[in-house]
Amino acid sequence: MTVPAVVLSHPQLGENIGAAARAMKNFGLRDLRLVNPRGAWPNSKAQAMAVGAADLLEGARLFADLKSGIGDLNLVYATTARERGVTKEVLTPKEAVRRLRLASARGATCGIVFGNERAGLENDEISLADAVVTIPTSDFSSINLGQAVLLVAYEWFLSADQTPAARIEHGPVHRMPTRTELFQLFEHLERELLESGFLFPPDKRGAMIRAIRASVHRARLTYQEVQTLRGMIVALSKGKHRVTRT
Amino acid sequence: MTVPAVVLSHPQLGENIGAAARAMKNFGLRDLRLVNPRGAWPNSKAQAMAVGAADLLEGARLFADLKSGIGDLNLVYATTARERGVTKEVLTPKEAVRRLRLASARGATCGIVFGNERAGLENDEISLADAVVTIPTSDFSSINLGQAVLLVAYEWFLSADQTPAARIEHGPVHRMPTRTELFQLFEHLERELLESGFLFPPDKRGAMIRAIRASVHRARLTYQEVQTLRGMIVALSKGKHRVTRT
Numbered sequence: 001m002t003v004p005a006v007v008l009s010h011p012q013l014g015e016n017i018g019a020a021a022r023a024m025k026n027f028g029l030r031d032l033r034l035v036n037p038r039g040a041w042p043n044s045k046a047q048a049m050a051v052g053a054a055d056l057l058e059g060a061r062l063f064a065d066l067k068s069g070i071g072d073l074n075l076v077y078a079t080t081a082r083e084r085g086v087t088k089e090v091l092t093p094k095e096a097v098r099r100l101r102l103a104s105a106r107g108a109t110c111g112i113v114f115g116n117e118r119a120g121l122e123n124d125e126i127s128l129a130d131a132v133v134t135i136p137t138s139d140f141s142s143i144n145l146g147q148a149v150l151l152v153a154y155e156w157f158l159s160a161d162q163t164p165a166a167r168i169e170h171g172p173v174h175r176m177p178t179r180t181e182l183f184q185l186f187e188h189l190e191r192e193l194l195e196s197g198f199l200f201p202p203d204k205r206g207a208m209i210r211a212i213r214a215s216v217h218r219a220r221l222t223y224q225e226v227q228t229l230r231g232m233i234v235a236l237s238k239g240k241h242r243v244t245r246t
Numbered sequence: 247m248t249v250p251a252v253v254l255s256h257p258q259l260g261e262n263i264g265a266a267a268r269a270m271k272n273f274g275l276r277d278l279r280l281v282n283p284r285g286a287w288p289n290s291k292a293q294a295m296a297v298g299a300a301d302l303l304e305g306a307r308l309f310a311d312l313k314s315g316i317g318d319l320n321l322v323y324a325t326t327a328r329e330r331g332v333t334k335e336v337l338t339p340k341e342a343v344r345r346l347r348l349a350s351a352r353g354a355t356c357g358i359v360f361g362n363e364r365a366g367l368e369n370d371e372i373s374l375a376d377a378v379v380t381i382p383t384s385d386f387s388s389i390n391l392g393q394a395v396l397l398v399a400y401e402w403f404l405s406a407d408q409t410p411a412a413r414i415e416h417g418p419v420h421r422m423p424t425r426t427e428l429f430q431l432f433e434h435l436e437r438e439l440l441e442s443g444f445l446f447p448p449d450k451r452g453a454m455i456r457a458i459r460a461s462v463h464r465a466r467l468t469y470q471e472v473q474t475l476r477g478m479i480v481a482l483s484k485g486k487h488r489v490t491r492t
Contacts, residue, residue: 023393028384052388087420087468094404095411135400136409138274142298147269150393151400154381158340163382165341174333222333 002104004156005031005111006149007069007076009125012038012117018049018057019146020114025053026150027157032060033111035069049146066113066125074108075100078121078129079148081141089131093155096133101159112152117145168220177223185226186213192237248350250402251277251357252395253315253322255371258284258363264295264303265392266360271299272396273403278306279357281315295392312359312371320354321346324367324375325394327387335377339401342379347405358398363391414466423469431472432459438483 006024011017011034021032034041041062050057063069070076077096091099100110113129115121126132135143135151143151177185190199190209199205221229252270257263257280267278280287287308296303309315316322323342337345346356359375361367372378381389381397389397423431436445436455445451467475 022388025386026383026389052386087414087471089412089414091412092409098411131412136403136407137272138403140271140298142268143272147393147396150396154397154400157382157384161382163338165344166335166337166377168333168335225333 002107002109003029003031004100004104005033005070005073005109006153007033007035007066007111007113008037008116008145008149009035009066009069009113009121010038010116011114011145013145014039014043014045014047015049016117016145017043017060018046018051018053020149021046021050021053021056021060023146023150023153025056027153029153029156030056030059031111032056033063033069034060035063035066037062066128070111070113070128072109073111075103075110076113076129077111077131077133078113078126079115079133079135079152080120080126081134081143088126091131091133093133093135093152094159096131097152097155097159100156114145114148174222174224177221177226181223181226182216182221185216185230188230189233192233196237248353248355249275249277250346250350251279251316251319251355252399253279253281253312253357253359254283254362254391254395255281255312255315255359255367256283256362257391259391260285260289260291260293261295262363262391263289263306264292264297264299266395267292267296267299267302267306269392269396269399271302273399275399275402276302276305277357278302279309279315280306281309281312283308312374316357316359316374318355319357321349321356322359322375323357323377323379324359324372325361325379325381325398326366326372327380327389334372337377337379339379339381339398340405342377343398343401343405346402360391360394420468420470423467423472427469427472428462428467431462431476434476435479438479442483 006020006029008017008020011020014037017032017034017037024030024032037043042057046057047054061069077091077100096112100112103110112133113121113125115125133152135148137143186209189212193199193212194205199208219225252266252275254263254266257266260283263280263283270276270278283289288303292303293300307315323337323346342358346358349356358379359367359371361371379398381394383389432455435458439445439458440451445454465471
């Protein structure tokens with residue numbers, strides 16, 4: 001599968017080019033294209049900001065204008081911060097990357113164009129793209145070039161990411177308890193609580209026990225944590241039996 | 247509804263505090279808390295980076311340690327870049343904000359804690375939080391403090407955002423054509439193409455016309471664009487009738 005190019009049109013600050021490269025590498029993008037960047041290239045500020053993404057900067061290609069920078073691509077989206085009064089399709093980043101991934105999977109070459117720090121993309125540049133991508137924000141909308149690349153690259157990565165929404169890592173020393181081990185904890189705890197006089201009055205006992213069990217279940221203890229808890233019960237109940245109400 | 251606090255633990259660089267404030271304001275967060283930031287406060291570099299979010303910096307509260315910084319909160323998540331070997335629930339940013347929004351809607355006070363630039367959060371700090379949030383990345387994982395706040399704040403905003411995935415803005419001067427206006431375009435275009443000899447051979451004519459209509463539909467033209475297209479047909483077909491094969 002091809003991976004979309006990130007095309008920076010007339011970027012002004014090396015720091016932002018470096019931040020863009022770093023953002024891209026975090027999220028699996030690698031084809032960086034620079035259309036007429038300001039100042040000399042390579043740029044030392046870009047290198048300082050790229051940190052471990054120096055390889056993307058070294059592989060970056062320079063172009064004199066946007067037309068030549070995107071000439072080999074099949075599908076191109078242009079990022080803009082605001083409506084431009086052009087009747088063009090406007091996509092959220094999530095929808096844009098969904099379409100980019102579909103097109104890439106079919107072998108299309110794709111790219112996302114970002115305008116410069118001062119004015120964004122010119123209307124003439126936008127007219128070369130298939131559609132516009134706008135990052136949704138509150139009424140206060142102030143996203144810089146590096147941040148815009150970061151958010152779009154993040155969405156690109158998420159669109160194929162398999163990370164479970166929630167997980168608990170159980171390493172080899174952190175296995176889950178069996179039900180029997182959990183029942184042993186319940187029996188131990190409930191016996192000590194009963195002896196200590198905590199489960200009082202007797203007609204509330206059943207409900208109290210069920211509430212305690214529910215909070216233990218909710219904690220999703222590992223086997224080791226069950227054992228630790230039993231050790232804590234032993235330690236706390238030691239010598240206490242003398243002061244219980246029997 | 248309450249809005250989650252962003253808690254920066256021992257931030258080292260004013261730039262990142264400013265970037266965090268700016269990221270927060272873009273995405274509807276406003277409660278910024280700083281646990282023992284390095285250097286003097288207020289910080290001029292933070293102010294320079296915050297741009298239009300100076301009000302968030304001014305409203306930021308300082309705390310001596312994380313415990314006091316999150317003491318009033320009900321639900322707290324800690325961001326980490328890597329697994330820490332602790333058996334703690336690990337959430338994606340999307341799942342974390344889903345839970346934060348649910349809790350906030352029920353009146354809970356919430357917060358997200360971010361560690362400092364060098365080492366992230368200490369294990370002892372993580373032990374004060376309900377769960378951990380880790381931003382999914384490629385094998386190359388290098389997200390700075392300001393970027394981490396940006397991505398989590400972005401997800402917070404998206405979790406209640408109503409922006410349609412794709413839209414075409416039709417202003418008052420860009421209304422959609424009626425079917426009749428579109429049929430008039432088809433009739434005009436097909437008549438001129440027929441007269442010009444383009445719709446040849448006759449047995450392919452129906453399929454050609456249907457393919458042309460499909461591409462016009464796909465363009466989802468406005469009324470004005472339909473009129474412009476008809477003007478273009480008039481201009482192109484002017485005087486051409488003399489060279490057609492009839």
